[in-house]
Amino acid sequence: MVVIFGTLGYRPKSLIPTIRSTPNVDKVVFYYGIDPADKEASSKVPEARKSVVDYCKNMKIAVDPVELPDVYDFKNIAMRIRNDIRKHKRDGKEIAVFNIAGGTKPTSSAALLACILEGIPTVYVHDRTYEEIHLPLLRMEYNEVLSKEEQEILRTLLKNRTKELTEVELASLVNKHKATVNHHIKNLIAKGAVRLEKHNQDARKKIVKIEESAELLLGDDL
Amino acid sequence: MRILISTFREGDLEKLTLAMRRLPYDKLVILGTELDTGSASLSTVKKLEEMAGHEVEVDELDEEDFLTLVDEVSAVLSKYSLDPKTNSRNSITLNISGGSKLLGDASLFAAFRMGIETYHCENRVTKLPVIRGVTARDRFTPMQLDLIAAIGRGQVIYEDLVRLMEPASKQSTDRLIRELKKQGILGSEFRSSRIFVFLSDTGREVLNAIRLGETANS
Numbered sequence A: 001m002v003v004i005f006g007t008l009g010y011r012p013k014s015l016i017p018t019i020r021s022t023p024n025v026d027k028v029v030f031y032y033g034i035d036p037a038d039k040e041a042s043s044k045v046p047e048a049r050k051s052v053v054d055y056c057k058n059m060k061i062a063v064d065p066v067e068l069p070d071v072y073d074f075k076n077i078a079m080r081i082r083n084d085i086r087k088h089k090r091d092g093k094e095i096a097v098f099n100i101a102g103g104t105k106p107t108s109s110a111a112l113l114a115c116i117l118e119g120i121p122t123v124y125v126h127d128r129t130y131e132e133i134h135l136p137l138l139r140m141e142y143n144e145v146l147s148k149e150e151q152e153i154l155r156t157l158l159k160n161r162t163k164e165l166t167e168v169e170l171a172s173l174v175n176k177h178k179a180t181v182n183h184h185i186k187n188l189i190a191k192g193a194v195r196l197e198k199h200n201q202d203a204r205k206k207i208v209k210i211e212e213s214a215e216l217l218l219g220d221d222l
Numbered sequence B: 001m002r003i004l005i006s007t008f009r010e011g012d013l014e015k016l017t018l019a020m021r022r023l024p025y026d027k028l029v030i031l032g033t034e035l036d037t038g039s040a041s042l043s044t045v046k047k048l049e050e051m052a053g054h055e056v057e058v059d060e061l062d063e064e065d066f067l068t069l070v071d072e073v074s075a076v077l078s079k080y081s082l083d084p085k086t087n088s089r090n091s092i093t094l095n096i097s098g099g100s101k102l103l104g105d106a107s108l109f110a111a112f113r114m115g116i117e118t119y120h121c122e123n124r125v126t127k128l129p130v131i132r133g134v135t136a137r138d139r140f141t142p143m144q145l146d147l148i149a150a151i152g153r154g155q156v157i158y159e160d161l162v163r164l165m166e167p168a169s170k171q172s173t174d175r176l177i178r179e180l181k182k183q184g185i186l187g188s189e190f191r192s193s194r195i196f197v198f199l200s201d202t203g204r205e206v207l208n209a210i211r212l213g214e215t216a217n218s
Helices: A016-021 A041-058 A074-090 A105-118 A148-159 A167-173 A178-190 A213-218 B013-022 B040-051 B066-079 B101-114 B142-151 B158-164 B170-182 B201-217
Strands: A002-007 A027-032 A062-067 A094-099 A122-125 A132-135 A194-198 A206-210 B002-007 B027-033 B056-061 B091-095 B117-122 B124-127 B155-157 B186-191 B194-199
Touching: A002 A016, A002 A074, A002 A105, A016 A041, A016 A122, A016 A132, A027 A041, A027 A074, A041 A062, A074 A094, A074 A105, A074 A213, A094 A105, A105 A213, A105 B101, A105 B117, A132 B066, A148 A167, A148 A178, A148 A194, A148 A206, A148 A213, A167 A178, A167 A206, A178 A194, B002 B013, B002 B101, B013 B040, B013 B091, B013 B117, B013 B124, B027 B040, B027 B066, B027 B101, B040 B056, B056 B066, B066 B101, B066 B201, B101 B117, B101 B201, B142 B158, B142 B170, B142 B194, B142 B201, B155 B158, B158 B170, B158 B194, B170 B186, B194 B201
Parallel strands: A002 A027, A002 A094, A027 A062, A094 A122, B002 B027, B002 B091, B027 B056, B091 B117
Antiparallel strands: A122 A132, A194 A206, B117 B124, B155 B194, B186 B194
């Protein structure tokens, strides 16, 4: 099954050209949402949604419009899109392309991020000419840029994110010597994946905190 | 020096001040297309920075097309990566919440290309999963990078490529070509009794990362 993903704002013309130009499309999944602060959005976004749904129905293509509760919540949009992409991949569906041209800026950027992390072919449609621009994205393979030990530490920190773990406690959880863990923590700090914070009760101790971005980075690998 | 580079356009003052409050910096660089240098928002930012004893640098970009914009943002990131006075490396943070959608997306693309720490500041601050210092070039072995650089932007005749890769053996070069073709980095074509090898769009993106890495490290 060939699936197209897309983001949608006011203009159905930003998405429909991709459906037309992609061969053998069986399903279209698109993300849209209404910004309550934008007066025009309450009428224009549903109109655009209806146009895309009508087009797909006429072309006998299955369509799944996904309403986003908050079109400015970058992190949750990225997580939602990434999880949906992974679900389709797990079900053996081929994602032909992701059109990131429509929707709010955070929606479009979150979709771009999900495509970089998942290695999905990405297309942008020019605002005025409606020309499709294919983006030469190179998938970020975190398996290649983070060592197994670094990944293990990140996953352990993510699982225990409500706890205040010192390096010694972390070393015990991953069953490694504290000097080894210290070395990996230094590398992870340099890569911007973790940070050290003062312990609440004991100022001499430092706790290891995972950066919020690591959640996006690791996705639902946990 | 810590440099905050932020995408911006008129009306983005709230997003920019959120980034200024939350992300520590010594110098602010505004990045935008069709920037009105006399606009109220930009004047306010300049005033705020003056009060702190700093100047704002403004880099205006041409919003021609997406990939040109990616190259322009990459060039700005590269320009600020080294301090020309001390020759030491600057710590760069990028905020992509301001400016047009095209600029925001192009900036995110450039951040991944160059391994720049990136945030999205709008209502709340979201740190994006760009691993600091990790670029597309880190995905390849030194020999694979040599081969990509040897091909460059044009087409190379296979026999010439084997010679360019010496002292590596023909077998090693063949293996590298096979690996990179499998990854979609290279393409080849049989024409006029010769095999021509060239980079795909993705391969050219890796070449950009190699060249930007060389500029930043020089």
